[in-house]
Amino acid sequence: MPPKKRPRVGKRSESSGKSDDAVGPSAAGRKRKAAAGDGCESAGVPVYSHWLMKSEPESRFENGVDVKFGIEDLKALPDQTSCWDGVRNYQARNFMRQMKEGQLAFFYHSNCKEPGVAGLMKIAKEAYVDHTQFDKKDVHYDVSSKPDNPKWSMVDVRFQRMMKRFVPLSELKKHHLQHRADGGPLKDVALFTRARLSVQPLTSEEFDFILSLEVKEPH
């Protein structure tokens, strides 16, 4: 149980299932070339230090439960801290398991009017068991997961700050397309190359570039 009362976190219910129970960056990384982790690799496995985490800022009902959880909701909590529960995708889970306390993550608004990067959070607690997998009443209950061998993990995140301006997906996409042509920092960014992942890694270059946009004129 997380320190704070948990708000519902809006991550999409990424269909639970089995298969890739591997620990480590992505057993689906077979597909991906070890695209430059961060200059930091061990045994060919990229080590990431920055993240992007998606949540839905607008109301949407899943089994009668509102999964809305935007950055304002995180900011409004007593400690501005929340667990990031409900992730039910192995790749996303594995990325969460790699997160280290103090690392930065973008809070990304998805499935809404204006998708994009809303702010910054810090990893406040490293991966631990997501108790909602055992809660029959929870939207993300997983009947196949047993307490003696839990499948799903979560981290705690703490609100850091809002972006100086909201950086919309459309703008990131323009840069991505440009960078694909000119080799710029967003050419391989997971947001577009692995669009459906709700927890994504960013290289330092990708993170810095996106962050730099907040003080530039909208494109």
Add this chain to the structure above:
DNA sequence: GCCAACGTTGGC
């Protein structure tokens, strides 16, 4: 272990 069918994500 292949792969078609199915279900979900999430931009548009």
Add this chain to the structure above:
DNA sequence: GCCAACGTTGGC
């Protein structure tokens, strides 16, 4: 609300 992309399931 549509639907492309893609992860998961399960028959074989």
